[in-house]
Amino acid sequence: MTAEVDAFVASHPLFAGLPAGVTSEIAACCRTVAYGPDELLLVEGQPADTLFLVQRGRVAIEIHGADRGTLVVETVETGGAVGWSWLFPPYRWNFDARALGPVGAVAADATCLRAKMDADDEFGRLLVTRVAGVLLERLQATRLRLLDLYGADRAG
Amino acid sequence: MLAETAAAVRGRPPLGPEPLEPVPHRVVGCRKETDDVTTLSLESLSGATPTFAPGQFNMLTAYGVGEAAISVSSSRREAGALRHTVRDVGPVSAALCRARLGDVVGVRGPFGKSWGVGEADLATGDVVVVAGGIGLAPLRGAIDELVHRPDADGGRVFVLTGARDPSQLIFGDDLEAWGRAGAVVAVTVDTAPRGWTGHVGLVTSLLGGIDCDPGTTTALICGPEIMMRFTAKALVDRGIDPRRIKLSMERNMQCGLGWCGHCQLGPYLLCRDGPVLPYGGDVARLMTERER
Numbered sequence: 001m002t003a004e005v006d007a008f009v010a011s012h013p014l015f016a017g018l019p020a021g022v023t024s025e026i027a028a029c030c031r032t033v034a035y036g037p038d039e040l041l042l043v044e045g046q047p048a049d050t051l052f053l054v055q056r057g058r059v060a061i062e063i064h065g066a067d068r069g070t071l072v073v074e075t076v077e078t079g080g081a082v083g084w085s086w087l088f089p090p091y092r093w094n095f096d097a098r099a100l101g102p103v104g105a106v107a108a109d110a111t112c113l114r115a116k117m118d119a120d121d122e123f124g125r126l127l128v129t130r131v132a133g134v135l136l137e138r139l140q141a142t143r144l145r146l147l148d149l150y151g152a153d154r155a156g
Numbered sequence: 157m158l159a160e161t162a163a164a165v166r167g168r169p170p171l172g173p174e175p176l177e178p179v180p181h182r183v184v185g186c187r188k189e190t191d192d193v194t195t196l197s198l199e200s201l202s203g204a205t206p207t208f209a210p211g212q213f214n215m216l217t218a219y220g221v222g223e224a225a226i227s228v229s230s231s232r233r234e235a236g237a238l239r240h241t242v243r244d245v246g247p248v249s250a251a252l253c254r255a256r257l258g259d260v261v262g263v264r265g266p267f268g269k270s271w272g273v274g275e276a277d278l279a280t281g282d283v284v285v286v287a288g289g290i291g292l293a294p295l296r297g298a299i300d301e302l303v304h305r306p307d308a309d310g311g312r313v314f315v316l317t318g319a320r321d322p323s324q325l326i327f328g329d330d331l332e333a334w335g336r337a338g339a340v341v342a343v344t345v346d347t348a349p350r351g352w353t354g355h356v357g358l359v360t361s362l363l364g365g366i367d368c369d370p371g372t373t374t375a376l377i378c379g380p381e382i383m384m385r386f387t388a389k390a391l392v393d394r395g396i397d398p399r400r401i402k403l404s405m406e407r408n409m410q411c412g413l414g415w416c417g418h419c420q421l422g423p424y425l426l427c428r429d430g431p432v433l434p435y436g437g438d439v440a441r442l443m444t445e446r447e448r
């Protein structure tokens with residue numbers, strides 16, 4: 001872990017404001033990674049072993065259906081995070097995540113994070129609360145998109 | 157409800173035949189924006205182009221079919237024909253979308269309150285414009301004037317727009333032109349096929365990527381009512397004064413003149429007091445109240 005990674009983790013919106021001791025513990029599980037355009041960060045069905053904090057670029061969360069081709073259901077940009085299935089058994093990815101151009105990220109090793117959560121309840125509570133905040137935001141956004149607002153809309 | 161209606165229609169303009177009579181206009185341009193959205197350019201047969209302010213609407217008549225409220229989508233910076241961008245959702249809008257060059261369409265208006273572009277509170281400061289789907293139509297003229305404000309005193313314009321998928325995005329040329337003119341333009345879609353390299357997600361998710369100054373920001377929002385509600389809440393959470401958040405509210409319009417009460421929203425008749433209203437005050441509450 002470098003001081004740069006430490007500083008990035010502490011300032012990332014997912015973890016900003018947490019005690020320095022906690023963000024250093026998270027950063028100790030992290031390394032920097034880079035992906036070229038079209039490269040997969042994670043693959044549906046594979047073990048969920050990483051949390052990605054996006055430093056630059058755009059990542060597409062995709063799903064493939066034989067009848068509908070590949071659909072992008074969400075994109076995550078600089079300051080966002082990719083990969084939540086590492087937190088819940090059976091620890092497998094449910095979607096693909098693909099770099100839409102050059103992507104730089106800080107990748108946290110999930111086994112390392114889970115071990116620290118098991119060992120330290122307060123660390124675990126803080127981490128889960130932050131992750132739950134993002135999941136709530138995404139759930140609300142997904143509910144609104146389910147309404148197909150524009151499809152039914154006549155506003156103008 | 158009855159008391160509100162009585163209060164709302166008080167002060168209505170005197171009855172007279174003229175505003176109820178559609179003025180015949182010739183279709184001089186038809187542009188297909190998406191599979192179900194068409195922009196019509198209309199010129200009055202008498203040659204006179206009515207003045208309007210962005211955000212106002214006209215009642216358009218498809219002769220033999222009926223009348224519908226359609227916002228003016230022209231910019232006052234464009235000379236000539238009056239533009240309206242119509243989504244085919246029912247009999248009148250379908251007939252308007254089918255109109256061909258040379259056809260005649262009736263126009264009554266313009267009606268209602270505008271976005272207030274050109275007035276003091278929008279002359280300077282940051283402006284965040286958020287549009288969903290065809291909601292970009294009534295904002296088009298406002299954005300065009302805002303990005304060309306003569307002396308914005310450092311105020312920036314952010315244009316955030318969302319659509320169901322890339323094929324439903326309208327005004328692509330305008331979005332590019334506004335970006336070239338200095339606006340920060342961001343586009344998102346609800347879902348996209350592979351190959352789309354832009355943003356995918358709710359239009360509110362674009363707000364996180366902009367750095368407007370909450371103290372000077374005015375926001376203009378038009379789109380599905382639920383989208384407007386969530387966008388307005390997100391802007392308030394960012395510290396923007398609810399009175400500086402303007403929404404274009406929509407209800408079924410008939411007379412357009414504050415006479416019939418069809419467009420009532422609480423104490424407001426939207427054809428007269430709206431369609432543009434501030435989110436602050438009672439609109440935030442009215443948006444969550446169930447209609448009885």
Ligand SMILES: Cc1cc2nc3c(=O)[nH]c(=O)nc-3n(C[C@H](O)[C@H](O)[C@H](O)COP(=O)(O)OP(=O)(O)OC[C@H]3O[C@@H](n4cnc5c(N)ncnc54)[C@H](O)[C@@H]3O)c2cc1C
Binds near residue numbers: 248
């Ligand atoms: C101020 C204002 C500005 C508008 N600007 C535009 C514009 O720029 N472009 C555009 O395409 N449309 C605009 N509209 C919407 C347009 O006026 C309506 O879609 C109109 O009802 C179309 O008429 P129609 O005969 O085609 O469909 P209708 O037969 O009126 O409607 C078809 C179906 O939609 C339902 N419906 C009608 N009105 C509403 C409503 N308000 N909310 C929910 N469901 C409804 C009907 O019950 C019917 O089932 C605007 C509306 C207002 C009030």
Ligand code: FES
Binds near residue numbers: 410414419428
């Ligand atoms: S009062 Fe008749 S449409 Fe508004």
